[in-house]
Amino acid sequence: MTTLFIKNAAAVSPLGENLNKIWQNLLLREAEFGQTHLPGNKSYFSAESKKGSSQDINTYAPLFYNTIRNLINALEITETVDAIFFATAVGNLANIENKIYSKQNLNLDEFDFTKVRELFLEEHVANSETHFVCVPTGCCAGLQAIGLAKSLVDKLNIKTAIIMSIDFGLSPLAFEAFNKINATSEYQDDLQSSPSRPFCQDRGGFLFADGGGAILITKDTINQPKITGYGCVSSAYHMTDIATDGSSIRDSMQIALADSGLNGKDIDHINLHASGTQQNDEAEFNALREIIGEDLPEITAFKGNHGHALGGANMIEIALSWKMLKENLIPPTPNGLPIDAYKPIIKREETTPFTGKTLLKTASGFSGIHASLIMEK
Incomplete structure (x- = not known):
């Protein structure tokens, strides 16, 4: 069993420009959402890390690279790392769109997610010997990047690595694409709480958001939360739908538990993908009943606070799970x-103590990709 210790974590989301700010807003029960206007008098719910930025593609396009730099700085890295595992769903789509709209020339490099490697070199956290692995697999990308790191650290003699997942996809093309599959929500002035409503009877879909997170991991044994288990399956069930019996999600959980040497009854807390769609929430609930039973531990679902940042959502939630384990809250x-x-999934009016030691984290993506992680302290 390979264990990854998390030395530090960072995040940027609509709830805040850094992990501590996001955490404080979670404790205050804050939920961030607004609206994005598109040509043709279209207006959708969205959650922006920089409010109002997506209304101007020129302003929005640079946020992808700027956020990568901010996350690197927040990790407080003192020497070059041995590897970087970089995950994304749509990459810097906004920058490409901006060039198209302004009739600038495009080259193939701008469609190559691995070119992000150059930014890490510029920030002096990587050198020519640093392994770079790009994971452009959608909404499971962050967890899959961690899984790849877990499987490669011994083979490549990696001692330290950055694992990062980020998406700034609130662009006209992305909104139109998600609208085609009924994944967006039209803006309503009278809505008083977040349109992202995981595990609510009236849930209707995800709140399109942006942001991302990063963790700095080491193979050295340190007194910090650690990743002990990983499991991933690709059922190829459907391009956008999820099997609501939860069988594929259950399988990813079982693999992660076996990897960690634990069983379902050992799990003290669960942080779910919980996109707020009818299918996803039902599938995760059914998977949990099979793995753990009817008596479930407490559950968190942070997309109800700040929406769904595609591939970036995974790592925001991993960073917040790390925070829960450290703060015991x-x-x-x-x-x-x-x-x-x-x-069995209950509402919490107040912050509660986290008295356990183990956490199960899930993520799901298009075409039937499901991943699970086990974190321990």
């Missing part, structure tokens, strides 16, 4: 969400 449910869809 479980944040309350976001304001305005009843959490009334399934009896």
Whole structure:
């Protein structure tokens, strides 16, 4: 069993420009959402890390690279790392769109996610010997990057690595694409709580957001939260739908538990993908009942606070899970969400103590990709 110790974590999301700010807003039960206007009098719910930025593609396009730099700085790295595992779903789509709209020339390099490697070299956290692995696999990308790191650290003699996942996809093309599959929500002035409503009876879909996170991992044994288990399956079920029996999610959980040497009854907390769609939440709930049973531990679902940042969402949630393990606290449910869809999943009005030691984290993506992680302290 390969164990990855997390030396530090960082995140940027609509709830805050750094992990501490996001954490404080979680404890205050804050939920961030607004609207994005598109040509043709279209207006959608969105959650922006920089408010109002997506309204101007010239302003929005640079945020992808700027956020990578901010995450690197927040990790407080003192020497070059042995590897970088970089994950994304749409990459810097906004920059490409900006060039198209302004009739600038494009070259193939701008469609190559691995070119991000050059930025890490410029920031002096990598050198010519640093392994660079790019994981452009959508909404599971962050967890899959961790899984790849877990499988490669011994083979490549990696001692330290950055694992980062980020997406700034609030561009006109992305909104139109997600609208085609009914994944966006049209803006309504009278909505008082977040349109991202995981495990609520009236949930209707995900809140399109941006942001990302990063962790600095080491093979050295340190007194910090660690990643002990990983599992991933690709059922190729459907391009966008999920099997609501939860069988594929269950399989990813079982693989992760076996990798960690634990069983379902050993899990003290669960942080779910919880996109807020009818299918995803039902599938995760059914998977948990099979793995753990009817008596579930406390559950967090942070997309109800700050929406779904595609591939970046995984790593924001990993960073916040690391924070929960360090602070021994479980944040309350976001304001305005009843959490009334399934009896074992309950609403929390206040921050509660985290007295356990183990955490299960899930993620799901298009075409039936499902991943799970086990974290321990």
